Amino acid sequence: MGAATFDTSASFAVEMDSRDPLAGFREKFHIPFGPDGRPSVYLCGHSLGLQPKNARVYIEEELEDWARLGVEAHFHGRHPWMPYHRQLTDQMAEIVGAKPLEVVVMNSLTVNLHLMMVSFYRPTQTRHKIVVEAGAFPSDQYAFSSQIRFHGFDPATSLIELTPRPGEADIRQEDIDSLLEGEGAAIALVLLGGVNYATGQLFDMKAITRAGHAQGCIVGFDLAHAAGNVPLQMHNWDVDFAVWCNYKYLNGGPGCAGGCFVHERHARAFDVPRFAGWWGHDQEIRFLMGPDFQPMAGAEGWQLSNPSIMSMVPLRASLEIFAEAGMQPLRVKSESLTGYLEFLLDQQTREGFSVLTPREPNRRGAQLSIRIHRGGRFICDQLVDQGILCDWREPDILRVAPVPLYNTYHDVYQFVERFVSVLP
Ligand SMILES: Cc1ncc(COP(=O)(O)O)c(C=O)c1O
Numbered sequence: 001m002g003a004a005t006f007d008t009s010a011s012f013a014v015e016m017d018s019r020d021p022l023a024g025f026r027e028k029f030h031i032p033f034g035p036d037g038r039p040s041v042y043l044c045g046h047s048l049g050l051q052p053k054n055a056r057v058y059i060e061e062e063l064e065d066w067a068r069l070g071v072e073a074h075f076h077g078r079h080p081w082m083p084y085h086r087q088l089t090d091q092m093a094e095i096v097g098a099k100p101l102e103v104v105v106m107n108s109l110t111v112n113l114h115l116m117m118v119s120f121y122r123p124t125q126t127r128h129k130i131v132v133e134a135g136a137f138p139s140d141q142y143a144f145s146s147q148i149r150f151h152g153f154d155p156a157t158s159l160i161e162l163t164p165r166p167g168e169a170d171i172r173q174e175d176i177d178s179l180l181e182g183e184g185a186a187i188a189l190v191l192l193g194g195v196n197y198a199t200g201q202l203f204d205m206k207a208i209t210r211a212g213h214a215q216g217c218i219v220g221f222d223l224a225h226a227a228g229n230v231p232l233q234m235h236n237w238d239v240d241f242a243v244w245c246n247y248k249y250l251n252g253g254p255g256c257a258g259g260c261f262v263h264e265r266h267a268r269a270f271d272v273p274r275f276a277g278w279w280g281h282d283q284e285i286r287f288l289m290g291p292d293f294q295p296m297a298g299a300e301g302w303q304l305s306n307p308s309i310m311s312m313v314p315l316r317a318s319l320e321i322f323a324e325a326g327m328q329p330l331r332v333k334s335e336s337l338t339g340y341l342e343f344l345l346d347q348q349t350r351e352g353f354s355v356l357t358p359r360e361p362n363r364r365g366a367q368l369s370i371r372i373h374r375g376g377r378f379i380c381d382q383l384v385d386q387g388i389l390c391d392w393r394e395p396d397i398l399r400v401a402p403v404p405l406y407n408t409y410h411d412v413y414q415f416v417e418r419f420v421s422v423l424p
Contacts, residue, residue, distance in 0.1 A: 006343040013413035016340070022333050026406045028053055028321050029251070034387020041411045041418075043390045045403035046197075046225060046367045049251030052321055055314035062313055079316075081309045085257075088312060091319040095250070095327060096223065096242065097233035098261050101298035105246065105315065106279075106307055109224055109258040110139045112243040115302050116260065117147045119272045120218045120241055121189045127216075128153050131179065131190045133171060134161035137197050140222055144191070160187070169356040169371075170201040170363070177211050184215025191219075194226030194242075198393055200357035200367035202230055206237040213238065224248060227259060229334070229365035231327050234261045241266070249366070249403065250322075252315035257307055262299040270295055277304030325405060333404035335361045340409060341368055341402055344416040352423045356397065367401040369393075375424045382422040388415055 006012065017023055029050040034040035042050060065077035074081045085105045093103045106112065121130065128151070130144055145155040162171050162179065180187065190212040195202045205221055212219035220241040226232060228249030234242055242261040246252035266272070276293040278286060280303040283296060295301030322330075338361070345355060345368070356369040372379050373396070380392040390400045402412050 006340050008344065008347050010410075010413055013340075013409040016409035020333065020409070022325055022329060022404060023408070025321060025325055026408065029406045031406065032389070034389075035385060036387060038387065040387040040389050041414050043388070043400045043402060043407065043411065043415060045251075045405075045407070046229075046248055046399060046401035047391050048247055048254060049228075049249055049318070049403070050406055051253065052251055052314060052317040054317035054320070055253065058313045058317050059310060062309060084309050084312060085307055087316055088319060091323050092259055095228055095232070095319075095322060096244070096259070096261055097231070097237075098235045099264055101267055102235060102261050102264055104260050104299040104303060105257050105312060106260060106303045107258055107305075108255065109222070109243050109245040110143055112258050112260045112302075113140065113143045113222065114147070115275060115304075116220060116241045116243060116262075117143065117189070119266075119269075119274045119302070120220060121147055121151075122273070123148075123151050123153060123158070123188045127186055127188045128158050129160050129183065129187045129189075130158060131160045131162060131176075131187055131192075131212075131217075133192050133196060134163040135196075135198060136193060137222070137224065140191075140193070162192075169199050170196075170358050171203075173204050173207055176208055180211045180215050180217070184212075184217060187212075187215060187217045189218045189220065192221060194221045194223040194232070195229060195365050195367070197225050198356075198369060198397055198399075200225075200364050200369045200399070202226070202358075202362070202364050204363075205239060206233070209237050209239050223259075223261075225367070226365065228322065229367075231331055235263065239263060246315050246318075250315065251318035251405075253311070255311060256315050257311045260299050260302060262302065264298075267298045267301075270301075274302060275304070279303035279306055321405065330404045334366045334402075337402040337404055337407060337409065337412060338364065338366055338368060341400065341412045341416070344412065345370070348416070348420050350420050350423050353398075366403055367399055370398040370400065370419075372396050372398055375422075379419075379422055379424075383415075383418055386418055386422075388418050390415070 031039040065073040088105045089100045093100045148155045148158045209219045218240045223242050223244035227244040244259045246256040280295050280301045282294045352373045354371050357364045377392050
């Protein structure tokens with residue numbers, strides 16, 4: 001649906017919700033309450049997704065099995081813990097566009113990023129640089145710099161930060177291409193966010209991977225803001241590896257286990273250096289307790305510890321909902337909801353803000369980042385006080401994410417109405 005078909009009335013929002021084929025999915029989530037005791041307008045799915053109602057039911061099942069069976073639940077529970085993570089694999093592979101062999105749920109994002117860099121950032125004296133986006137999420141920046149130092153290099157000379165052109169908010173694909181063409185021979189690794197956490201820019205991961213590979217670089221992505229948000233094709237785009245968290249658009253709950261993709265062509269690269277733990281060891285012989293590490297084929301070979309079952313249970317509940325809804329219908333609604341948000345903001349005559357996120361639907365996901373020119377964090381605080389939950393990123397960005405699984409057109413309408421009223 002394009003801007004021409006939206007209108008500014010409240011009744012339009014209500015009408016859109018009544019015609020939304022995915023509207024019923026909202027019922028599957030707990031919507032937090034606002035200060036007035038009514039359901040809030042929750043636009044923070046880019047930060048922490050909402051709780052699927054089945055999460056509690058499934059957690060209680062695991063608690064019961066633990067109480068009833070103790071250690072035996074590893075093999076004889078209703079959802080045996082030993083292979084528990086495998087129940088997530090097919091649906092997770094579907095979400096990131098991968099083969100099951102290429103995907104595992106394990107650890108958390110930053111840990112997985114380090115594990116991937118241990119294997120796939122192999123700097124040499126001539127090829128030691130990492131290309132990243134300027135202003136990448138801080139944890140990624142710390143990981144990049146510490147990995148560079150770990151190999152005896154200096155971030156000042158080994159880190160290349162892609163920046164938007166002066167006066168622009170997003171990074172142009174042509175600038176990525178020309179950097180790779182110019183400096184490719186010195187670049188070991190290209191590692192960008194699939195969707196930038198601050199601006200909401202969705203990168204062309206296929207084009208970046210092709211351009212990086214043409215220069216002999218390894219290409220990886222941090223999909224924290226992309227997984228469950230936009231359709232992904234990690235396998236077909238030929239990406240080497242990717243990592244993500246499952247607590248944002250994927251609703252796995254705070255601190256949920258993260259995700260990791262390793263392309264099939266590396267599945268049996270047993271000679272690449274890797275940090276090892278018993279859960280990555282060939283499961284057929286794991287309990288022989290032998291001293292020599294034999295990694296499993298595929299992404300599972302990078303596991304370290306036996307995983308926290310409780311941290312994966314809500315994710316199972318959420319992935320079932322994703323499987324029912326389907327990424328493609330979700331994307332259709334998402335583009336429409338975000339387009340509607342943009343349309344309503346465009347109609348405002350009040351000054352004091354501008355939208356940073358690209359205007360083209362294929363260059364963004366569910367998030368619009370609004371630069372606040374006056375009033376700062378106070379704007380966000382006032383919205384939260386009124387039951388409109390969005391978030392603030394220093395120094396001046398209000399991030400708003402209408403999530404197609406549980407947000408409504410009326411949520412978007414209410415956000416814009418209140419947002420405009422709190423602008424100074
Ligand atoms: C883009 C990005 N990368 C990395 C992280 C860090 O994730 P974790 O704390 O799960 O390692 C986050 C967290 O929000 C993020 O948004």
